[in-house]
Structures are given as C-alpha cells and as structure tokens.
Amino acid sequence: MIKAITFDLDDTFWDNGPVMAAVEPGHYQWLDERVGHAAHFPLEEYQRRRMALAQQHPLRRGDFTWLRHRALTDMLVEFGLAQDEAGRWADDTIEHMLTLRHDVAIFEEVPAMLEGLRARGVRLGAITNGNVDLERLVIAEHFDVIIKAGVALAPKPDARCFLSAMARLGAQSPREAVHVGDSWAEDALPAQRLGMHVAWIDAKNVGLPAACPAGIHRLSHIRELETLLASLEQADNDHG
Numbered sequence: 195m196i197k198a199i200t201f202d203l204d205d206t207f208w209d210n211g212p213v214m215a216a217v218e219p220g221h222y223q224w225l226d227e228r229v230g231h232a233a234h235f236p237l238e239e240y241q242r243r244r245m246a247l248a249q250q251h252p253l254r255r256g257d258f259t260w261l262r263h264r265a266l267t268d269m270l271v272e273f274g275l276a277q278d279e280a281g282r283w284a285d286d287t288i289e290h291m292l293t294l295r296h297d298v299a300i301f302e303e304v305p306a307m308l309e310g311l312r313a314r315g316v317r318l319g320a321i322t323n324g325n326v327d328l329e330r331l332v333i334a335e336h337f338d339v340i341i342k343a344g345v346a347l348a349p350k351p352d353a354r355c356f357l358s359a360m361a362r363l364g365a366q367s368p369r370e371a372v373h374v375g376d377s378w379a380e381d382a383l384p385a386q387r388l389g390m391h392v393a394w395i396d397a398k399n400v401g402l403p404a405a406c407p408a409g410i411h412r413l414s415h416i417r418e419l420e421t422l423l424a425s426l427e428q429a430d431n432d433h434g
Contacts, residue, residue: 195370195427195430196316196370196371196372196391196423196426196427196430197315197316197317197363197364197365197366197370197371198316198317198318198319198359198360198363198364198365198370198371198372199311199316199317199318199319199371199372199373199374200318200319200320200321200339200356200359200360200363200371200372200373200374200385200390201318201319201320201321201373201374201375202320202321202322202350202373202374202375202376202377202380202381203320203322203324203326203328204322204324204326204376205376205377205395205397205398206374206375206376206395206416207298207300207301207304207333207416208298208299208300208301209299209397210298212299213294213295213297213298216294216297217291217294217295218237218241219237220290220291220294221287221288221290221291221294222237222240222287224287224290225266225283225286225287225290228283229270229273229275229283231269231270231273234273235269235272235273239269240265240266240269243265243268243269244258244261244262244265247261247264247265248261253347254347255344255349256323256343256344256345256347256348256349256350257325257344257345257347257349258323258324258325258344259288259292259325259345260345262288262291263284263285263288266280266283266284266287266288267280267281267284270283270284292325292327295325295326296326296327296330296331298326298331300331300332300333301415301416301417303416303417304333304416305332305333305336307416307417307419307420308333308336309336310420311336312336317338317339317363317364318336318337318338318339318363319337319338319339319340319341319359319362319363320337320339320340320341321341321343321350321355321356321359321373321375322341322342322343322344323343323344323349323350323380324344325342325344325345327342328340338362338363339359339362339363341355341358341359343355349380350377350380350381350384351379351380351383351384352384353384353387353388356373356384356385356388356390357388360390367389368388368389368390369389369390369391371390371391372390372391372392372393372423372426373385373390373391373392373393374392374393374395374416374419375392375393375394375395376394376395376396376397376398378394378400378402381394382394382406382410386407386409386410389409390409391409391411391426392409392410392411393411393413393419393422394406394410394411394412394413395413395414395415395416396412396413396414397414397415399414
C-alpha cells in the first residue's frame, strides 16, 4: 500500500524553462540598472563564477541562492564597492530574483490531484535541489514535509534527503513510498536504488536507449500519476 509520495518541484509541477528564462537576465539587469556593473561583468561571467564556486565548495553545489549571493558580492567588491555595500546590493538582488523565481504556472491538474491524495490518507513530501520556497505557493498546504536538499547540504541524488522524507512521512518500507520527479540522475535512479517506486516524468522526451529498470515508470506528464498509482495499488492487492 502506498502511504507516502515525495515530489520534485521544477519541471514536475510546472514548466521551469520560462521561469528561468525570466529569472536569469531579469535580476541581473535589475542590479545593473542600479549599480552599472554589467559592462565589466557580463551575465556570462556571473554564471561562470557560480559554476566555479560550486566546484570549489562541493557541499554547497545545491545551494543555488548561496552561490548566487557569493558570486554577486565578490563581483561587486571587484567592481569597487565596499564589502558591506556589496553585500547589501547582493541581498536586494537575491530578493528580486526570488520574486521572479516564484512566478510559476502550476499545471492545472496539480491542486486537485494533491487534494485527492491527501483525502485518501496519503502523506506528501517535497524534495527540491532548487531555491523555490514551496511555502510561497498555494499548493504548500497539501504537504506534510518540505526538504530543501541543497540548503541542507545533501542535494539529490544524495540518499539522505530521500531517507529523511520517508522517515518523516511514516513510510515503514521504501515500497510504501513513491518518488515523482523529472530528473533521471537526481530523481529516478537514487529513489529506485533505495527501493522506492518511481514516477519518472520524462517531460522533455529524452527517453532511454533501453527499457526503464524495474520500479521506474516513465510518464510524460504529472497528469498520468493517478493512473500509475492505481496500477501500483492493484499490483499490491494481487500480491497481497
């Protein structure tokens, strides 16, 4: 019997491409309009520095807000601002970035689906490497557990975020839990290795050269999750 379901957020509950297309240039332009640094430090340099910081601080590789803030502060100091002033501008820029980051269009099927799962007694959790604060979104009320894996320094595919979620949701066995996410490397494989059922949302239709391993079920959209859950429950009853 499925007692707990954990969900990824980006590209699972919404299409994250348009969001990041607005976030990435939007907050950087906002800062440049106030400080005028971008002629010396173009957006590509900001992105390069974030990647370099992730390599230099591997435990922080999933803490995207920290990486952005640190890169911005360092560049502004190099641009000539005092450390405190650079930090304040980085704070304000990150807040603007987060406002843009939460302008997501949740798939229309999601709220009713989550409400239905909760009504059936299924406990729900979110595990994200991103910097979306689920509590800013209307669907937050349906979740019992929210794990910001990057901030916790255990980003997916680290097993600890999955194990923590299952324990907090009351799953006595990984077979009582389903993980739903779009990333093959960060969602599907680590959850499957722990023994969880996996709903891999192949929204970008990347496909695989061979059939999915046992326990991983390929979906094209989260709207197909209810059908998968019904089949898992039927299989469990047949073997019960």
